Amino acid sequence: MSPANALVTGASGFIGTRLVARLLSEGRRVSALVRPSSVLPAEWGPRVRVIACDDFSDGNLRRLVDTPFDAVFHLAAYGVKPDHRDVGATLRINVELPAVLAQLCSEWRARMVMAGTFSEYRSPTSQNLVTEESALEMRKLYGSSKAAGGLMASATAHNSGASFRLLRLFKVYGAGEAPHRLLPALVTGLSKRERVAISSGTQVLDFVHVDDVIEAMLRADAHAREKGGIATWNVATGEGHSVREFAEAVARAMGADAALLGFGALGMRKDDEPWLVGSPDLLRSELGWQPSTGLDAGVRAAVAELRRA
Template identity: 30%
Template sequence: MKILLTGATGFIGSRVAEQLARGGHEVYPWPRPWRFPSGHFDACIHLAWYVEHGKYLHSPLNRQCLQDSLALAHLLIQHDCRRLIAAGTCFETIGHPSLYAECKRTLFHELQKLPLELAWMRFFYLYGPGESPRRLVPQVITSLLRGESVPLTLGEQVRDFLHVADVAGAVCAIAQSKLTGALDIGSGEPVTVRELAETIGRIIGRTDLLVFGARPYPPDEPMRIVANNERLLRTGWRPRFTLEEGLRDTISWWQCQRLQEAASA
């Protein structure tokens, strides 16, 4: 397959590009501003969006991403590339009151009106090597590796965590399938934030540094978000990593980062 890929250098996109190329597909990174490259393409995987941690949920840049995405869709139609695999969010499923969720919902609604074979991927909670250090899993790992205490909420939130390599594998499986409509991209396995943090602490050997209840729950914090991945499983996709295996892989990556930083100091 010849596949256009937006967000090709991102956390998910870089893995998608690697896995597709390894599978013998021709992958063409498509940066903004959109200018359609010459030739015919079988599909477009659209992952590009503004996702800076701590800012993206309520940023006005979400509206620009919405407009850019609609412009991309019309370019695909003009050039007879009718298969679009686009990134949504699990926040759509719970009515999250953020501009990010609102723009993703609007995009899905508008894309459904167009003559496209649309597969809409709702990403749940992902983690893995190279994730922004300000996000939950890297924050817990790096703090424990430094021997610092980790202030947390009570950790009763139920989540669905999936290693980024498995997320990328799911994207590739969908791109090569004929599935359309909304698909949840997750493990389907509920786990509490407390269980997640305790697993990290146990692997590193510093559960004593986890301080549960030191932080209040954020406003509008959803208490349960778990994927229903039945449609995704129809592609034949299965996760390679259990949660513990994925966390061990991620911890190992962060340990290597610390060693490299120490060697270059």
């Protein structure tokens, strides 16, 4: 039997590059659907088929993707970068593309694993763990569009009989994050022994190490292959840590003076959540998944990897 053939969208991103590396290590054949401007790891070489695409419409994808796949890992999204605020692009990539891929999966008899986000949930009114049944975001553009995309893909898969898993990822961190994000900004500044401007750090979030996220994705894919059907799961630890705690953990891992952490030097962003922690119970019961990396250990590993790089 030939190795499973997987398509990964968003393969050039933080999580995507880790996922592709893991799939390759397991002997999977991998194709990456990316924008022509994307920079991919040189070590992938000819092992990864690259499908360059700027037009993610149904017709164009059918033209470019001429080989059916066994599995699709959909990680591409629009709105994570600070300058990604175009409403049209948000609708095309976050809302329409997931449904197109779900329809293609039904025709290929493939299964689909989609990366959602904790931003799909409405800000909770109490400090109860957010479950898969919690209210979804309706006002913020990124969170609402991601929620709509997940719902459309789920409905399309249900209507066509495709196997579909939506994983709502909580605050994923690790080496490889974009430079503007908290971890790399802290490591860059503290490495130079410079004061790092950050917010007051009172936001309490559910930090999940990227390697635990990759494990959840692979288990979800295996579950979809074996069981079929449709499911939505949180990928969360169930434990809240403040941004201040996270920053202090980075400083400890680097042996840096915590006085260099400029808490309050930046204002809160309008989309910052004061408290958002997810329940992992459903994923644990269905897949036996639980996070294997605590915050301090995960931060130490990420800092060490960033320093080596």
